[in-house]
Amino acid sequence: MTSPTTTTTTTMPSSSGTVKTSRYNRRAPMHTLLEHFARCAPAIVCIVITACSRPPQLGADLVVTRANIWTGEPTQPAATALAVVGERIAAIGGDDEIERWRGATTTVIDAGGRRVLPGFNDSHVHLVDGGTQLDNVDLKDAGSPEEFARRIGARARAKPGEWMVGGEWDDQRWTPPQLPTRTLIDDVTNGTPVFVSRYDGHMALANAAALGRAGITERTPDPPGGVIVRDDHGNPTGVLKDAAMDLVTRVIPSSPPEERLRAVKRAMEHAESLGVTSVQDMNPSYDDIAVYADLANRGELTLRIYAAPLETGFYDQAKIGIHRSFGSPWLRLGAVKGYADGSLGSTTAYFFEPYLDAPNTRGLLSGELQPIEHIRTRLMAADRAGLQLCVHAIGDAGISQVLDLFEDVVAANGDRDRRLRIEHAQHIAPKDFDRFASLKVIASVQPYHAIDDGRWAERRIGAERIRTTYAFRTLLDKGVRLALGTDWPVAPLNPLLSLYAATTRATLDGKNPNGWVPEQKIAIGDAVTAYTLGAAFAEFQERDKGTIARGKLADLVILTDDIFTIPAERIKDVRVLTTVVGGKVVYQRKP
């Protein structure tokens, strides 16, 4: 096999059928969004017509030849070549059939026999956080409290006085695992406010300067849905869990629009290099969405975004008639994201029974569910408005509670193709799998968390509960649709690591080479389907994305190796050679 070669110069997407002028006003993002979508719609229609009627002798914009294409389509599962006109696939078949699409200005990619897949669609990311994290202090692999403190100290000296956030620390890497405290870092930060998060985003460590600015003292009560961790004398240690984190985040100045824009651009570059062509962005702020809209209006998005802001603000979308998957192929709205509980790593995922290693707690229902009547009313109203409901639930009782809420929503508003989603769906009570299936709830899951949490989850919840933990095989067997993703920056954005995780379940510590709870492994074909078509279905886009077929958006990835034939343990080392979004080459790996 040879490396893919591209002839004729490839260009990054410029206008892509959207309007170039931007009159976007940061104070009125919804207004700008509507403008973007209104102006996009006619352009989309005309691309479709062009793709269907242009005579082949004029030539395609892009031809991919000598490829080993996995189409994801049951009627034509494999092909060796395809042609793209505009943003969409115009033809797919053998090399000879596609040859006639080659014209004088056609960009030709010779894939050299490599594996081609539909672009990856990550069903659950935090895009701006991810982009920001690429520039933040990196604590994820700090292997000891000393190393953790050293990196924070170095960053504070480099940017004194500037809020230090992100970090993504992992206390489970330390021997023994222990929560950090502010005393570790107070001396080395010298008054620079620090609020660094655990990598799951469900707790964070504040130093004395940050606690001071937030006004948190030993007299501050725990807010509903949150915990201020305290020492034996009742003094805050600096660790704040879930809703308690808001006490500090609300005093951190929000980042200026330029910084947000920079974060989105870095995130897009990162996604391109990993073959991620679509993302479903969970709980973005309206300021984040305004940046996406601005980029979409300028034709500068290289990543398709489905944005699901918090359910508490559902009325902002509902009142102007935005409903599920409203928008253009580049930017869509119409979903809302809720939180039912916390995370396993922070012992805030909500279980029926207590944690084994923290027997005084069974986790926390989120503030949004306290009291439950309020969220029930909001979800019913959001659903009635045609918005899609995506709710984070991790512990078995949290998941059960969300299924109860979904049952109430269906009972109140009647049967419909609504594609309810539970985000994470990590630890499902055996009794709830059938309910999951009968309500047609989509499980939006992140396999990388399984090989990460699998290092220590059994200590925390015991041998029985781990059997239905990250239970991808059981979900598929029950007929539940899976949509794969990463939760980036909680886990790496690289889809190949997630495919490796789903197919091997080999924990990161190397202790389960044959798989942790191996009966829950899934086949590579099922995993790729869930990362492409399953993810597209989860955002109502299966007619436009998720497989390689005539008329669909030309979002493609070329890989160094064939993930369908190599041993599963090698999938993690496979790299992306070329990424195509909307018919444009947006990434080409350097030789």
Ligand SMILES: [Zn+2]
């Ligand atoms: Zn998330």
